Amino acid sequence: MYRDAALESRTQGFANVVVIRGSLSASILTVLALCIFATVVAYGSFAQYGKTRTVTGYLAPQTGFVSMSAPAAGQLILLVEDGAEVEKGELLARIVTQRQDVQSRFPQELRDRYINDRLALLARRRGLVEAELGALEERRVLQQETLARRVESLETRGALLDEELTSLMEQFGVQNTLFERGQASRSQLNAAHRTTLEMERSAMEAREELDQARADLNALDVTFRELRLAREREFNEISLQERELRFDLQAAIADAEIGLFAPTAGRVSFAQATDSDYYFAGALLLRIFPAGVPFKAVAFVPPDAIHGVALGDTLALRYEAYPHHVHGSFHGVVSHIDIAPLRRSEINAPIDFDESAYRVELTVDQAPLNKSGRPLSLTSGFTFEVDIVQERMSIVRWLFYRD
Numbered sequence: 001m002y003r004d005a006a007l008e009s010r011t012q013g014f015a016n017v018v019v020i021r022g023s024l025s026a027s028i029l030t031v032l033a034l035c036i037f038a039t040v041v042a043y044g045s046f047a048q049y050g051k052t053r054t055v056t057g058y059l060a061p062q063t064g065f066v067s068m069s070a071p072a073a074g075q076l077i078l079l080v081e082d083g084a085e086v087e088k089g090e091l092l093a094r095i096v097t098q099r100q101d102v103q104s105r106f107p108q109e110l111r112d113r114y115i116n117d118r119l120a121l122l123a124r125r126r127g128l129v130e131a132e133l134g135a136l137e138e139r140r141v142l143q144q145e146t147l148a149r150r151v152e153s154l155e156t157r158g159a160l161l162d163e164e165l166t167s168l169m170e171q172f173g174v175q176n177t178l179f180e181r182g183q184a185s186r187s188q189l190n191a192a193h194r195t196t197l198e199m200e201r202s203a204m205e206a207r208e209e210l211d212q213a214r215a216d217l218n219a220l221d222v223t224f225r226e227l228r229l230a231r232e233r234e235f236n237e238i239s240l241q242e243r244e245l246r247f248d249l250q251a252a253i254a255d256a257e258i259g260l261f262a263p264t265a266g267r268v269s270f271a272q273a274t275d276s277d278y279y280f281a282g283a284l285l286l287r288i289f290p291a292g293v294p295f296k297a298v299a300f301v302p303p304d305a306i307h308g309v310a311l312g313d314t315l316a317l318r319y320e321a322y323p324h325h326v327h328g329s330f331h332g333v334v335s336h337i338d339i340a341p342l343r344r345s346e347i348n349a350p351i352d353f354d355e356s357a358y359r360v361e362l363t364v365d366q367a368p369l370n371k372s373g374r375p376l377s378l379t380s381g382f383t384f385e386v387d388i389v390q391e392r393m394s395i396v397r398w399l400f401y402r403d
Contacts, residue, residue, distance in 0.1 A: 052387040053308070056351050057299030057317075059364070059382045061290050066266075067348065068286040070279045071258050072097050078275040083381070085291070086262045092286060093273070095258040119245050126238045133231050140224040147217040154210040161203040168196045266290040269350045269381045287350055289380030297332045297364045299386055300349065300357035303341050308388045309334060309360055317364065317384045319376075328371035332362030332386070351383055 070076070074097040080086060175192040179185070262268075266288045273285040289295075297317060301309055309315075316329040341356040367375050 051390050053302070053305040053390050054385055054387050055299050055301050055305065055357075057297055057360075057362075057384055057386060058350055059295045059378060059380050059384070060298045061293040061295050061380045063290065063293050065269075065380065066263055066288040066290070067284060068092070068260055068263075068288065070095055070281055070283045070285055071260075073278070073280045074258070075276060075278050076273060076285065077257075078270075078273060080268055082268065082270040084268050086265065086268055086288070088262055088265045090262045091259050092262055092268065093260040095260065095279075097258065119242060122238050122242050122245070126235060126242070129231055129235045129238065133228065133235070136224060136227055136231065140220070143220055144217065147213060147220060151210065151213045151217060154206060154213055158203065158206040158210055161199065161206050165196070165199045165203050168192070168199050172196045260286070262288060264288060264290050265292075267379055267381050284348075287381075291379075293380070294366060295364075295378070295380045296335075297362040297384065298349070299360045299362065299384075300342075300347060300351075300353055301360050301388060302355055302357050305388045305390050306337070306341075306358045306360075308390045309337060309358075311335070311337065315362065315386045315388075317362070317386050319378070320383045320385070322370065322376055326370075327376065330364065330368045332364045334360060335363045336361035350381060 072095055074095040077094040077096060078092075079094070080090075080092050086092065172189075172192045172195075175189050179189045269287045269289065270285075279285065299315075311334055313334045315332050315334065317332050318324040318329050319327075336359075338359040341358050343356050344353055347353050347357065347359075364378075366378065368378070369375055
């Protein structure tokens with residue numbers, strides 16, 4: 001039944017036309033890829049890349065900073081920390097010169113030890129004198145209290161004797177009146193008279209004893225006053241000797257050590273100073289950035305990058321004390337460029353340089369705001385980094401022709 005159709009199909013085989021159509025999404029992706037490629041090529045051809053050079057600088061007071069050098073050769077003893085705020089006249093460091101005592105020809109160390117030993121001996125003597133003064137005062141108080149109680153007792157006894165004497169004299173007067181009237185015998189009158197005389201003698205002895213006690217009390221005050229004055233004179237002599245020895249010691253120390261005092265209030269920066277190191281006379285040790293003085297930014301640009309800086313340019317500064325990824329960068333406007341580079345030995349700055357450089361000054365905000373809007377506190381001596389654009393080129397050129 002189907003033989004004719006089967007034979008026809010077998011005879012024609014696959015001679016029928018087959019049409020294959022691609023998917024719509026693949027076409028769209030191809031067009032999109034071509035557009036992206038064209039955009040990247042156009043961006044790489046017209047976009048600019050800036051080749052930069054990072055240089056360093058610091059904030060300097062507009063009136064300049066104060067440099068302090070070693071006045072003599074010796075060992076440096078630092079007394080403040082790097083970056084510390086100091087007051088005018090504050091002792092910053094000492095230079096130990098290790099000089100010899102010219103008069104005695106003994107080393108300074110032996111002379112200092114001798115003076116310190118004498119000071120220790122005088123201190124012990126002064127302690128003994130102070131102890132004697134304390135014991136003397138205790139004795140004076142004790143004896144004074146004893147004599148005062150005796151005087152009080154004698155005064156009481158004298159008052160009683162005076163009362164008894166007054167009473168006896170009244171009785172004697174009565175006996176005398178009775179004797180004159182014949183109402184009393186002479187023996188009674190004589191007995192009353194003897195009793196009165198004995199009481200007068202007792203009262204007189206009591207008054208003499210009281211006077212002697214008062215005299216002893218006054219003599220005690222005089223004696224202890226003299227003893228105290230003697231001890232105080234000895235104490236003052238010891239103190240005077242101590243002052244003289246301390247003056248000699250200070251003079252010896254001043255002869256062996258030279259103090260470095262802050263000429264102005266401000267912030268200390270260690271230039272080349274390292275504690276306990278030896279320095280020759282004239283070596284730069286410290287810098288002081290005056291407080292309360294407006295500051296400016298000073299950058300040192302190498303000669304191969306100076307062509308990228310011009311007056312009025314605005315540069316982005318990154319302060320070391322305030323990381324830029326947290327606080328952002330800060331703007332500075334170029335206000336001065338030296339006409340000639342400074343040699344390495346001529347650069348006097350709190351940062352190190354390995355080559356000659358141009359000195360570039362920038363005007364900066366005295367109290368800038370970080371990227372969060374919070375004001376920052378800047379001070380002279382802060383260091384920073386700044387990028388100098390040396391060359392601009394397209395990205396394509398940078399990719400294929402960079403060094």
